[in-house]
Amino acid sequence: MKPMLPTLTFAQPVQKDWLFEVKYDGFRAILDWDSNGIELTSRNGKSLLPQFPEIEDFLLQHENEFKPFLPLRLDGELVSLENPYKANFSAIQIRGRLKAAKKIEEQAKNSPCRLMIFDLLVQNGKPMYSLEFLKRKEELSKLFKKTGLELNADPYNKQLLQPVMAYEDFNEIWEKVVLYDGEGIVAKQASSIWEEGKRSLQWLKYKNWKYVSCFVTSYDKTNGYFYLGVYKDDSIYGVGQVLFGFKPDEKQALGQILKQNMVKEDTQFIYVEPAICLEVKYLELYENQLREPHFDHFRFDLAPEDCTYDKFIFQQKNLPEDLEITHPDKPLWDKFNIRKADYILYLREISPYMLPFLKNRLLTVIRFPHGMFGEAFYQKNCPDYAPDFVHTHTADDIDYILCNNLKTLIWLGNQLAIEFHVPFQTTVSKGPSEIVFDLDPPSQDEFHLAIKAALLIKEVLDQLNLIGFIKTSGNKGLQIYLPLPEDEFSYDDTRLFTSFIADYLISKDPDSFTIERMKKKRGNRLYVDYVQHGEGKTIVAPYSMRGNEHGGVATPLFWEEVDEKLDPRMFTLDYALERIRQFGDPFKSYFQTKSIQPYAPVLEVLKQNSQKKG
Incomplete structure (x- = not known):
C-alpha cells in the first residue's frame, strides 16, 4: 500500500492541537505481520527484508509477545540510527546498495538498522486508519508497553523496533533536533486520520536546514541547474548544484546575467568567473554534494572571496547563526594539528x-x-x-x-x-548532585595506581549495589561519579562515604594510597582527596579538553576499559569523537540513574557506624 506523506513547509508549524515528531532520514517502510509471516515494504512497493534481515530476526525473537496483537500493520522509517534525534542517511544508502548475501549478513550483525515506528494502522486485524492520530499514538505506546519494549529512541539499544514519540511543545523537540543535528520534525494534526497515498496538509515536514554562502560557477543548459562553488585556498571547490527555490523572475534574471558574462560555452554548460553569490539551504553534504538544495536568497553583500571552504564547514555543522568565529586558522597546540x-x-x-x-x-x-x-x-x-x-x-x-x-x-x-x-551541585539544588572521587596519581608514570584505586572502589560499589560512572581527568588521573537524587543529601552525608572509601583504600594498600595533604610526605603514593568533594569545590566537566601538552579530554569510559592497558594520553579530541560515534556515550544513563541510586540505606549504615565510633 502507498504510505501517507507529509507536505514540506518552510514556516514553523506551530499551531494549536498539533503534535510533533522527530523526522528520521531513511527508507519509509510499512510492516505487515500476520499468519502468513512478516513483510516489510518500501514506499515504492519493494520488499526490504532481503536487504535488512535483522528486522525480521528481531521480530521473530519476540514473536510470543506480539502474537496477541496479530494481524498487525505499522508505519515507520527504516534507519541507521546515529543518535536519538538523527539517522545517518549516507549509511543506510550504502547498506541499501549491498548485493552480496554474506556482506548483508555481516552488516546486519555488526551495524543493525532500526525500524522507527510512528503509526499504528492495524491491530488484531482491526483497521485503525479512521481513528484520530492522537488516539493511534496512544495505542502505539500501549502496544510497546504490552510487548515489553522500551519507548526511547536509542542507537545502542539492541531493540531494533523503536517508537517515535510525539511532543506537544514544538520548541522542546526542535531544540533537541538542532542540538543533535537531526533532519527535522514532522508536525501532525492531533485529529488527523491516516489516508493512503495522500500528501496531506495535516502532516507537515519542517527541516533543519543548513546554509552555505557560495558563488555560481556554471549553468547546465540541459536541465537548468546552477553549479556552485566556494574558495578552498586559491582554488574553486565545487559543492554541488541548485535548481529549486527560485522565483521565476529570479531564475530568469540569473540565467540572463550568466549568459551575458560567460567566459566559455560548450554543448552542455555556460561557464562564468565567480561573481554572483547566493545563500543556499540544504540538509547535509552527501557524497560531496549538497543534499536537497534550495535557493534561499542572493548575497549582494558578499564578494566571492568571502565564500570560503572554512566558512562552509562551519555552516555545515549548523553552528549558531550570527555568531562569528574569529581567527579559525589559529593553531592551539604545537605538537598537534589542532586549529x-x-x-x-x-x-x-x-x-x-x-x-x-x-x-x-x-x-x-x-x-x-x-x-x-x-x-x-x-x-x-x-x-x-x-x-x-x-x-x-x-x-x-x-x-x-x-x-x-x-x-x-x-x-x-x-x-x-x-x-x-x-x-558538585546546580544553582537550583541545595546539596550535592553527585559524589565524585578524584584519583590523582603523582605522575603519569604512576597511572596504574589510579587504575588500582578505581577497581577497588568499583568492587565496593558493586557490593553496595551503588551505580558508578568513570572518566579520565584529561590529565593523569581518573574520576568516579555517583549520581545522586537532587536535594536529598548534604555534603556531610557524602563526606561519610568519601572518607569511608579513603580509609578502605589505605587499609587495602597503604603503600599505594594516602590521605596525606603535604606532597613531600606522599612519596609515590596516590593521594585520595576525599576533602575535595565539598561545597564550592569544582571538577573538570565530562568531555572538556585540558590545557596540557597532549591535548587531553576528560573522557567518559566504560568500566570494562579500566585495566592495565589504559593510557590517559590516548584520549584526545579526535579519539573522544571517534569513541562516541562508534560506541556511544558511557554516561548516557547518568541522569536517569539519579532517581534509582540506592545511597540512602548505605548512608544509614555509615551514620550508625559513625555514632558507634563516637
Missing part, C-alpha cells in the same frame, strides 16, 4: 553530551587566548562584553556564566575557553 576551527567543531559535535553536565552550574573556565603558546588564566566573572544570550547567576559577589545552551558553549569556545570546571 581553533577544529576545537570549535569539536565543541559543536560533543555539545549534546557535554551540555547536560554544564547546565545550571556555576562555571569556571581556563582560557588560553594564545593556545598552548602563551599564558592561561582562570575566569569566573562573566566579562562585560558578553552578548545578551549568555545567562549568568550571582553567587559570592561573582557573576558566574551558566553554559545552558549551544550558543553560549560555542561563544566560550571562540573565547578559547579550553577547560570547563563545575561544582
Whole structure:
C-alpha cells in the first residue's frame, strides 16, 4: 500500500492541537505481520527484508509477545540510527546498495538498522486508519508497553523496533533536533486520520536546514541547474548544484546575467568567473554534494572571496547563526594539528553530551587566548562584553556564566575557553548532585595506581549495589561519579562515604594510597582527596579538553576499559569523537540513574557506624 506523506513547509508549524515528531532520514517502510509471516515494504512497493534481515530476526525473537496483537500493520522509517534525534542517511544508502548475501549478513550483525515506528494502522486485524492520530499514538505506546519494549529512541539499544514519540511543545523537540543535528520534525494534526497515498496538509515536514554562502560557477543548459562553488585556498571547490527555490523572475534574471558574462560555452554548460553569490539551504553534504538544495536568497553583500571552504564547514555543522568565529586558522597546540576551527567543531559535535553536565552550574573556565603558546588564566566573572544570550547567576559577589545552551558553549569556545570546571551541585539544588572521587596519581608514570584505586572502589560499589560512572581527568588521573537524587543529601552525608572509601583504600594498600595533604610526605603514593568533594569545590566537566601538552579530554569510559592497558594520553579530541560515534556515550544513563541510586540505606549504615565510633 502507498504510505501517507507529509507536505514540506518552510514556516514553523506551530499551531494549536498539533503534535510533533522527530523526522528520521531513511527508507519509509510499512510492516505487515500476520499468519502468513512478516513483510516489510518500501514506499515504492519493494520488499526490504532481503536487504535488512535483522528486522525480521528481531521480530521473530519476540514473536510470543506480539502474537496477541496479530494481524498487525505499522508505519515507520527504516534507519541507521546515529543518535536519538538523527539517522545517518549516507549509511543506510550504502547498506541499501549491498548485493552480496554474506556482506548483508555481516552488516546486519555488526551495524543493525532500526525500524522507527510512528503509526499504528492495524491491530488484531482491526483497521485503525479512521481513528484520530492522537488516539493511534496512544495505542502505539500501549502496544510497546504490552510487548515489553522500551519507548526511547536509542542507537545502542539492541531493540531494533523503536517508537517515535510525539511532543506537544514544538520548541522542546526542535531544540533537541538542532542540538543533535537531526533532519527535522514532522508536525501532525492531533485529529488527523491516516489516508493512503495522500500528501496531506495535516502532516507537515519542517527541516533543519543548513546554509552555505557560495558563488555560481556554471549553468547546465540541459536541465537548468546552477553549479556552485566556494574558495578552498586559491582554488574553486565545487559543492554541488541548485535548481529549486527560485522565483521565476529570479531564475530568469540569473540565467540572463550568466549568459551575458560567460567566459566559455560548450554543448552542455555556460561557464562564468565567480561573481554572483547566493545563500543556499540544504540538509547535509552527501557524497560531496549538497543534499536537497534550495535557493534561499542572493548575497549582494558578499564578494566571492568571502565564500570560503572554512566558512562552509562551519555552516555545515549548523553552528549558531550570527555568531562569528574569529581567527579559525589559529593553531592551539604545537605538537598537534589542532586549529581553533577544529576545537570549535569539536565543541559543536560533543555539545549534546557535554551540555547536560554544564547546565545550571556555576562555571569556571581556563582560557588560553594564545593556545598552548602563551599564558592561561582562570575566569569566573562573566566579562562585560558578553552578548545578551549568555545567562549568568550571582553567587559570592561573582557573576558566574551558566553554559545552558549551544550558543553560549560555542561563544566560550571562540573565547578559547579550553577547560570547563563545575561544582558538585546546580544553582537550583541545595546539596550535592553527585559524589565524585578524584584519583590523582603523582605522575603519569604512576597511572596504574589510579587504575588500582578505581577497581577497588568499583568492587565496593558493586557490593553496595551503588551505580558508578568513570572518566579520565584529561590529565593523569581518573574520576568516579555517583549520581545522586537532587536535594536529598548534604555534603556531610557524602563526606561519610568519601572518607569511608579513603580509609578502605589505605587499609587495602597503604603503600599505594594516602590521605596525606603535604606532597613531600606522599612519596609515590596516590593521594585520595576525599576533602575535595565539598561545597564550592569544582571538577573538570565530562568531555572538556585540558590545557596540557597532549591535548587531553576528560573522557567518559566504560568500566570494562579500566585495566592495565589504559593510557590517559590516548584520549584526545579526535579519539573522544571517534569513541562516541562508534560506541556511544558511557554516561548516557547518568541522569536517569539519579532517581534509582540506592545511597540512602548505605548512608544509614555509615551514620550508625559513625555514632558507634563516637
